[in-house]
Amino acid sequence: MLAELIIAADEAPNPLVPAWYDIVYSLIPFILVLLLFWRVVLPRMQKTLDERAALIEGGIEKAESAQAEAKAALEEYNTLLAEARAEAATIREKARAEGGVILAELKEQAQAEAARVTATAQQQIEAERQAALVSLRAEVGTLALDLASGVIGESLADDKRATSLVDRFLADLESDSASSTKAAK
Amino acid sequence: MLETPLSAVALIPILAFATAPATDAPEFKGPSILDFFPPAIFFDGNEFFEMNRIMLLRLVIVSLIFVLFWLGTRKMQLVPGRFQGTIELGLEFVRKSIVEDLLGQKDGKRFLPLITTMFFLVLFMNLTGIVPGINIAGTSVIGLPLVLAVAAYIAFIWAGLRKHPWTFIRNSLFPPGVPWYLYPIVTPIEFISMFVLRPVTLTLRLLMNMIVGHLLLVLFFSATAFFMVELGGWWIAASAVTLAFGTAFTFFEILVSVLQAYVFALLTTVYIQLALADEH
Numbered sequence: 001m002l003a004e005l006i007i008a009a010d011e012a013p014n015p016l017v018p019a020w021y022d023i024v025y026s027l028i029p030f031i032l033v034l035l036l037f038w039r040v041v042l043p044r045m046q047k048t049l050d051e052r053a054a055l056i057e058g059g060i061e062k063a064e065s066a067q068a069e070a071k072a073a074l075e076e077y078n079t080l081l082a083e084a085r086a087e088a089a090t091i092r093e094k095a096r097a098e099g100g101v102i103l104a105e106l107k108e109q110a111q112a113e114a115a116r117v118t119a120t121a122q123q124q125i126e127a128e129r130q131a132a133l134v135s136l137r138a139e140v141g142t143l144a145l146d147l148a149s150g151v152i153g154e155s156l157a158d159d160k161r162a163t164s165l166v167d168r169f170l171a172d173l174e175s176d177s178a179s180s181t182k183a184a185k
Numbered sequence: 186m187l188e189t190p191l192s193a194v195a196l197i198p199i200l201a202f203a204t205a206p207a208t209d210a211p212e213f214k215g216p217s218i219l220d221f222f223p224p225a226i227f228f229d230g231n232e233f234f235e236m237n238r239i240m241l242l243r244l245v246i247v248s249l250i251f252v253l254f255w256l257g258t259r260k261m262q263l264v265p266g267r268f269q270g271t272i273e274l275g276l277e278f279v280r281k282s283i284v285e286d287l288l289g290q291k292d293g294k295r296f297l298p299l300i301t302t303m304f305f306l307v308l309f310m311n312l313t314g315i316v317p318g319i320n321i322a323g324t325s326v327i328g329l330p331l332v333l334a335v336a337a338y339i340a341f342i343w344a345g346l347r348k349h350p351w352t353f354i355r356n357s358l359f360p361p362g363v364p365w366y367l368y369p370i371v372t373p374i375e376f377i378s379m380f381v382l383r384p385v386t387l388t389l390r391l392l393m394n395m396i397v398g399h400l401l402l403v404l405f406f407s408a409t410a411f412f413m414v415e416l417g418g419w420w421i422a423a424s425a426v427t428l429a430f431g432t433a434f435t436f437f438e439i440l441v442s443v444l445q446a447y448v449f450a451l452l453t454t455v456y457i458q459l460a461l462a463d464e465h
Contacts, residue, residue, distance in 0.1 A: 013222055015327060015396065016389075020233045022328030025240035029247040029323075030332050033306050038298035041254045045276050048261040055263055 137174075141166045192401070192434070195426050199408045211415040216403035221326050221396065243323045246309050254305075279304045283450050287458045292344075296457055299340055303333055304450040307391065311442030314399055315435050322442070325395035327388065334387035337453035341383075345460030353460055383456060387449065394445050398438045405431030 013019070144166055202213035227236040257272030265273055279301045284293040310323030324330055345353030355361075357379050358372050405427045412424035 013218075015218055015221055015392075018327045018331055019235075021228075021231070021235040021240065022326050023332065024233050025236065025243050026328035026332040029243050029310075029329070030302065030306065030336065032247050033250055034298060034302040036251055036254060037301045037305075041258050041276070042298055042301065044258040044261055045273065048258075048263070048273075052263050 195430050198423050213411050216400045287454045300450050304446050307449050308446035315438045322395040330388040330391040334384040338384040341456040341460045344457045391445050
């Protein structure tokens with residue numbers, strides 16, 4: 001049907017037979033466009049694609065190095081932390097030991113002090129006992145003479161014999177107590 | 186394919202005015218094959234350089250391609266803008282979907298300029314068929330389809346001969362897997378199919394699609410004008426139908442333009458791939 005509508009001109013050229021000018025004006029565009037794509041457009045495109053790929057690869061590398069750095073930093077931090085912990089433990093240990101020493105010293109000092117105080121007290125007691133003994137001896141002599149004067153009804157105070165008797169008695173007593181003290185010691 | 190029954194029905198009324206013009210009825214003048222051979226503009230009568238509007242339009246399209254692709258790739262940004270992105274999309278489509286898909290990266294790189302040229306040259310030349318004021322495809326005259334088909338022909342034969350001359354000829358003429366006693370039949374068929382029919386079909390497929398597309402569009406729109414202006418009255422209703430079909434076919438022509446460019450580039454790539462193949 002299409003054929004019926006299309007005017008068949010007798011002088012019309014056969015559309016399947018190319019004219020020379022047609023070939024010429026087909027070759028020129030083809031060669032020009034081929035050169036454009038071959039020499040200009042596609043190399044530019046390739047360059048851009050390469051650059052883009054390099055950029056992406058560079059980005060990946062950068063990210064990887066950053067990750068490695070972060071990892072290294074973390075490891076360093078962990079090492080430092082471990083070192084610090086160990087140091088703290090050492091210090092604690094040392095302090096504990098020092099504390100023990102100090103405590104022991106203090107205990108020793110206290111014991112020495114206590115011993116000193118005790119010794120002083122004993123000396124004082126001994127001195128006082130001696131004083132008491134001396135005064136007691138005088139008292140006891142007087143008392144005995146008084147008692148004996150009372151018993152025999154006359155004063156013996158002036159009696160030299162009585163006084164020497166008492167003194168002898170007391171001396172005996174003292175030597176007795178001294179020997180007994182020595183035996184006790 | 187283009188003469189669908191529906192479009193034929195739409196054109197039936199016009200037949201009466203075209204085939205048997207009545208004595209006083211206006212006569213319908215349809216599109217003519219002369220559309221493809223317009224009068225010369227420059228160098229009239231020169232056998233080699235006579236330039237008519239179709240030849241001129243080819244040169245204009247070439248300048249348009251130069252401007253678009255030159256500017257589009259002049260300052261390539263790593264992060265492309267809208268214009269550069271569009272150009273890149275087109276180039277990457279040819280590279281990935283056609284060339285590297287079939288030929289691989291290594292062989293693809295060698296033939297990429299040729300295939301890219303074919304795709305964009307055919308595409309832009311086809312699309313002029315629907316540009317108002319031009320209304321004729323640069324590929325609707327046999328020269329350009331023929332030159333491109335010959336380029337494809339040379340490319341695949343060169344590819345085959347350069348890689349492995351004997352394997353190429355054996356695969357082409359004596360296909361492996363065919364019993365030897367069939368070779369007297371198969372070999373001539375293969376020879377004709379490979380070395381004669383391939384370039385011819387490449388040329389004619391593109392040429393005929395563009396010629397028919399042009400004729401159909403002209404038919405619909407000139408019929409619309411004829412119904413409306415020459416006949417008038419109730420015939421205006423018929424003009425609405427032909428106008429609708431003309432519009433629809435204009436969009437269809439866009440599809441055909443892209444499809445034919447794709448098919449031309451794809452078939453050329455397939456032929457090269459077959460020539461490079463070790464075994465069929």
